[in-house]
Amino acid sequence: xxxxxxxxxxxxxxxxxxxxxxxxxxxxxxxxxxxxxxxxxxxxxxxxxxxxxxxxxxxxxxxxxxxxxxxxxxxxxxxxxxxxxxxxxxxxxxxxxxxxxxxxxxxxxxxxxxxxxxxxxxxxxxxxxx
Numbered sequence: 619x620x621x622x623x624x625x626x627x628x629x630x631x632x633x634x635x636x637x638x639x640x641x642x643x644x645x646x647x648x649x650x651x652x653x654x655x656x657x658x659x660x661x662x663x664x665x666x667x668x669x670x671x672x673x674x675x676x677x678x679x680x681x682x683x684x685x686x687x688x689x690x691x692x693x694x695x696x697x698x699x700x701x702x703x704x705x706x707x708x709x710x711x712x713x714x715x716x717x718x719x720x721x722x723x724x725x726x727x728x729x730x731x732x733x734x735x736x737x738x739x740x741x742x743x744x745x746x747x748x
Contacts, residue, residue, distance in 0.1 A: 620649055621688060621723045623732030624657045626748050628664070631677055640731065640748045652686040654722040656715050688722050697721040701740055712736045 622641070629637025644651065661682065665674035698721035705711060712720075716734065720743050723730040729744040730737060737745050 619726075619728050620644060620652065620746075621719075621726070621728035621730050622651060622653045622657070622685070623719060623730055623734065623737075624653075624660045625733050626731055627653060627657065627661060627681065627685075629748075631661075631674075631681065636748060650686055651684065652688055652726075652728060653682075654688050654719050655690050656718045656722065658682055658687050660715065688726050688728070690718060690722060691725065694718070694722045694725040697725045697742075701742070704741070705739060708739075710736075710739045712739060 626637050626640065630641055641651065661678045662675070665671060665678040668674045698717050701721055701724070702717060705717075716736065720730065720737060720740050722728075723744070724740075724742050729746055731746050731748050733747055737743055
């Protein structure tokens with residue numbers, strides 16, 4: 619069970635060969651593609667504010683229609699609050715969106731696929747770098 623972070627989906631939209639290869643391998647293995655509602659927002663926001671909003675919104679919506687979107691539940695919010703406290707006690711801080719993405723992945727027992735190094739700060743997160 620895997621959850622795709624924003625960076626790999628942006629890579630896919632941009633035609634990054636490595637991102638495409640990782641996603642094709644997941645599909646060959648029969649892994650359902652998942653992401654979070656936070657990532658959906660980040661992608662839609664990026665498309666809407668791009669130089670080609672119509673075209674990019676269409677591409678993002680098409681991609682997201684083929685991916686299961688994990689929601690931000692009460693349980694994930696509890697997970698995020700616990701993770702926030704753990705990080706703060708260690709003097710480590712990450713952005714709220716990434717904290718929520720990690721919490722959704724943890725709460726749903728998903729492996730997060732990302733290049734963002736700050737996710738390594740979260741002890742309970744199963745993480746794979748692409």
